[in-house]
Amino acid sequence: xxxxxxxxxxxxxxxxxxxxxxxxxxxxxxxxxxxxxxxxxxxxxxxxxxxxxxxxxxxxxxxxxxxxxxxxxxxxxxxxxxxxxxxxxxxxxxxxxxxxxxxxxxxxxxxxxxxxxxxxxxxxx
Numbered sequence: 001x002x003x004x005x006x007x008x009x010x011x012x013x014x015x016x017x018x019x020x021x022x023x024x025x026x027x028x029x030x031x032x033x034x035x036x037x038x039x040x041x042x043x044x045x046x047x048x049x050x051x052x053x054x055x056x057x058x059x060x061x062x063x064x065x066x067x068x069x070x071x072x073x074x075x076x077x078x079x080x081x082x083x084x085x086x087x088x089x090x091x092x093x094x095x096x097x098x099x100x101x102x103x104x105x106x107x108x109x110x111x112x113x114x115x116x117x118x119x120x121x122x123x124x125x
Contacts, residue, residue, distance in 0.1 A: 001114075005094045008119030016082045019119060021094030024070050024077040026052070030100040034112060035068065035079045037121070039090035046107025047092070048079060057106040062088075084123045091118040 007019040024033060034049035048068040049057045056068055067080040077094060095112035105111045 003094045003096060003114055003116035005092065005116045005119040008092060008121045010122040010124065011084055013084065013086055013123055013125050015084050015123070016080070017084065017121060019079040019081065019092055019094075019121075021077040021079075021116060023075045024096075025072060025075050026096065026098075028098045031096065031098055032100060032106065032111070033070070033077050033094065033096045034107065035077075036093045036095060036107075036109060037088070037090045038093070038118075039087075042090075044093070044109055046109070049106040050077060051100055051106075053100065057103065059107060081121075084121075086123045086125045089121060089123050092121050093118045 003021055005021050030052045032051040035047045036044050037047050038044040047059050047062055048066055050068045065083045069078050094116040096114040097112035101111040
């Protein structure tokens with residue numbers, strides 16, 4: 001099933017956005033989902049992950065500012081982003097994968113098999 005992201009937009013430095021990704025429920029268990037971002041000319045990087053066992057992981061650069069969560073009633077994965085910085089401008093992608101990768105690989109793109117088309121986030125200074 002195609003993942004669909006939404007919630008991107010333009011904000012000023014220090015602002016907040018909440019990204020959404022649906023559907024987030026999966027027939028497989030365990031499974032994990034994650035948010036990645038890619039700036040122009042740069043590699044895709046993992047931002048945050050959520051697994052069906054309830055564990056989460058964050059890139060050190062977003063820890064304490066971003067929160068990943070799942071709303072099972074709405075079948076949606078969220079990424080709440082606070083205190084955004086201009087260098088965080090880019091396309092944000094949602095991804096889903098079967099199984100439970102090791103902690104070290106939770107934020108690696110190769111751990112996920114399904115991807116959305118992305119939603120653009122632009123942070124101006």
